[in-house]
Amino acid sequence: MRVGIIGTGMVGRTLGGKLVELGHEVMLGSRTEQNPTAVAWAEQAGPSAQHGTFAEAAAFGELLINAVSGVVAAKALGNAGDENLAGKVLIDVSNPLVFSPLGEVSLEPVNVDSIGEQLQRDFPEARVVKALNTLNCELMVDPSRVPGEHQLFIAGNDPAAKAEVTELLHSFGWPKAAVLDLGDITGSRGLEMLMPFWLRLMNHYGHADFNYSIRTAR
Amino acid sequence: MRVGIIGTGMVGRTLGGKLVELGHEVMLGSRTEQNPTAVAWAEQAGPSAQHGTFAEAAAFGELLINAVSGVVAAKALGNAGDENLAGKVLIDVSNPLVFSPLGEVSLEPVNVDSIGEQLQRDFPEARVVKALNTLNCELMVDPSRVPGEHQLFIAGNDPAAKAEVTELLHSFGWPKAAVLDLGDITGSRGLEMLMPFWLRLMNHYGHADFNYSIRTAR
Numbered sequence: 001m002r003v004g005i006i007g008t009g010m011v012g013r014t015l016g017g018k019l020v021e022l023g024h025e026v027m028l029g030s031r032t033e034q035n036p037t038a039v040a041w042a043e044q045a046g047p048s049a050q051h052g053t054f055a056e057a058a059a060f061g062e063l064l065i066n067a068v069s070g071v072v073a074a075k076a077l078g079n080a081g082d083e084n085l086a087g088k089v090l091i092d093v094s095n096p097l098v099f100s101p102l103g104e105v106s107l108e109p110v111n112v113d114s115i116g117e118q119l120q121r122d123f124p125e126a127r128v129v130k131a132l133n134t135l136n137c138e139l140m141v142d143p144s145r146v147p148g149e150h151q152l153f154i155a156g157n158d159p160a161a162k163a164e165v166t167e168l169l170h171s172f173g174w175p176k177a178a179v180l181d182l183g184d185i186t187g188s189r190g191l192e193m194l195m196p197f198w199l200r201l202m203n204h205y206g207h208a209d210f211n212y213s214i215r216t217a218r
Numbered sequence: 219m220r221v222g223i224i225g226t227g228m229v230g231r232t233l234g235g236k237l238v239e240l241g242h243e244v245m246l247g248s249r250t251e252q253n254p255t256a257v258a259w260a261e262q263a264g265p266s267a268q269h270g271t272f273a274e275a276a277a278f279g280e281l282l283i284n285a286v287s288g289v290v291a292a293k294a295l296g297n298a299g300d301e302n303l304a305g306k307v308l309i310d311v312s313n314p315l316v317f318s319p320l321g322e323v324s325l326e327p328v329n330v331d332s333i334g335e336q337l338q339r340d341f342p343e344a345r346v347v348k349a350l351n352t353l354n355c356e357l358m359v360d361p362s363r364v365p366g367e368h369q370l371f372i373a374g375n376d377p378a379a380k381a382e383v384t385e386l387l388h389s390f391g392w393p394k395a396a397v398l399d400l401g402d403i404t405g406s407r408g409l410e411m412l413m414p415f416w417l418r419l420m421n422h423y424g425h426a427d428f429n430y431s432i433r434t435a436r
Contacts, residue, residue, distance in 0.1 A: 110329045111414075112322075139435075150433045155418075182418040190414035196329075197408035200373075200400040201432060209435035214419060215368045217357075217427035 004029055004061025004084075006054055006076050008038045011093055011137045012067035016041065018141035020048045022171055029057025029080070058084035063091070063164070064126075070096035070115035070192070071108060074122050086125035089161045091168075092116050092188070093132045095195050107195060116155060116188025127161035129154055130188040131169070134198065136208040143173045143211075150211040152179045155187025180214070222247055222279025222302075224272055224294050226256045229311055229355045230285035234259065236359035238266045240389055247275025247298070276302035281309070281382070282344075288314035288333035288410070289326060292340050304343035307379045309386075310334050310406070311350045313413050325413060334373060334406025345379035347372055348406040349387070352416065354426040361391045361429075368429040370397045373405025398432070 002025045005012045016026045027050040030038045038051035050060070058064055058080035068076045073094050077085065096107045096115050109118065116130035131154045132140050139145050152174055156162050166179045182190065194212075202208050220243045223230045234244045245268040248256045256269035268278070276282055276298035286294045291312050295303065314325045314333050327336065334348035349372045350358050357363050370392055374380050384397045400408065412430075420426050 104330075106330050110411075112324050145435045146433050147435070148433050153415075153418075180419070180422055182415075182422055187418050190416075190418045193328075193411040193414055195408075196411055197371075197400075200371075200405050200408045201398070204398055204400055205434055207434075207436065210432050213431040213433045214428050215364050215366050215431045216423055216425075217363045217365070218425065 001025070002027070002060055002062045003065065004057035004059070004063075005065045005067055006057060006080060007066065007068035008035055008041065008051075009067060009069075011140075012065070013037075013041050014137040014141055015065055015067060015093070015132075016049065017045050018172060020045050024048065026050070027052050027057040027060040029054040031076070031079070054080040055084060061088065063089045063168070065091045065093060066119065067093050070094040071098060073115055074118055077119060077123060082123060082125065085123045088126060089158075089164050090119065090123070090126040090128045091132065091165055092119055092128055092130050095133050096192055097195065105196070105199065107192060110193060111189065114186070114188035114192045116185050116192070120157065120185045127156070127158040128185055129156035129158070129161050129165045130185065130191055131165055133191055134194050135211050139209065139211055141172050143178070145209060146211050148213065149178065150213040153182050153187075153191055154179055155182045155185055155191060157185050219243070220245070220278055220280045221283065222275035222277070222281075223283045223285055224275060224298060225284065225286035226253055226259065226269075227285060227287075229358075230283070231255075231259050232355040232359055233283055233285060233311070234267065235263055236390060238263050242266065244268070245270050245275040245278040247272040249294070249297070272298040273302060279306065281307050281386070283309045283311060284337065285311050288312040289316060291333050292336055295337060295341060300341060300343065303341045306344060307376075307382050308337065308341070308344040308346050309350065309383055310337055310346055310348050313351050314410055315413065323414070323417065325410060328411060329407065332404070332406035332410045334403050334410070338375065338403045345374070345376040346403055347374035347376070347379050347383045348403065348409055349383055351409055352412050353429050357427065357429055359390050361396070363427060364429050366431065367396065368431040371400050371405075371409055372397055373400045373403055373409060375403050
């Protein structure tokens, strides 16, 4: 499958590398034409790895991944172009992190809105699935780093899109039963609002190599 | 120990019942003098169970538990009286849930503030510990309902108060290692912001008999 990744950060590059490894063709999309990070990534990730602009990556992909920060996601996807998103599954991995000058972290939007919902509203023909925003990117593509059962969470309005994303996550090593469907795209609120808790856990453990396991009585 | 519980809802009554069972003296505090729910609870919970006003319960308790809803917590504790809170450990179990007329749930405050912080600001002489707001009340007092390892999270500015709360939770059946310290009282933000995720999980499972287990690679 051809996958277009919007964003050249650690998350985009890690997901892109795994997708290439799994035999997919990947284009890493950047704001600019010759982003040095994207060029270097494409060179080292192999012949199935390419780089381009946001619009080129979105046009290239049969499936798209938003891997830019939540606060700039709508703009980046606007640059990608409505026509390049229409009908495509768009995995939104982002978190709405805002850093104050003093280093304090807050979320925007939060509570009664989310990046997942914003993207689905702004790009109604994209099939947005919120996924993978709840864990470190190394763990996204290698769940066995953490022993035992632990889970991923998805939310979106399109059941077929969620099924397709679940298949993709399964190919990353996640048991299908470990991908919990939390309902429509408004489920993005709860998923994005996990971030402050996740940051506190990271402080507690002193590393990011952890994930949520939901344990049930029945 | 004498425990004063602010609030007569399901959470307050369940915690109160467990505390009586463990040999503590408990007063369930209510807005009014002869709240029928509090009277009935005190009658059935045994001779160590009493009921009173918020102020009476706060004066009675060596340790206090805020078990009213987050949005009315500051007012209830205001009625309880500063002098009855000073120097005491105050466990804040609340969540800042606001229900719209259409049944939609949001949080207030959220993101850059929390009920835990509000209470610590409003009652600077109380030793506020955020705890137990992340799970169903039946599970709070009976962790064995859910098999395997799963966790509680605490936050607060006073290490001795957190140690005291950890001991109390241990007496409820929680291993001490299952009580994760997430730092100062601003950790309440992340803990309170778990609620939308928790509600989605409850919808997913169709029941509230679940808890978080954090699994780590190291």
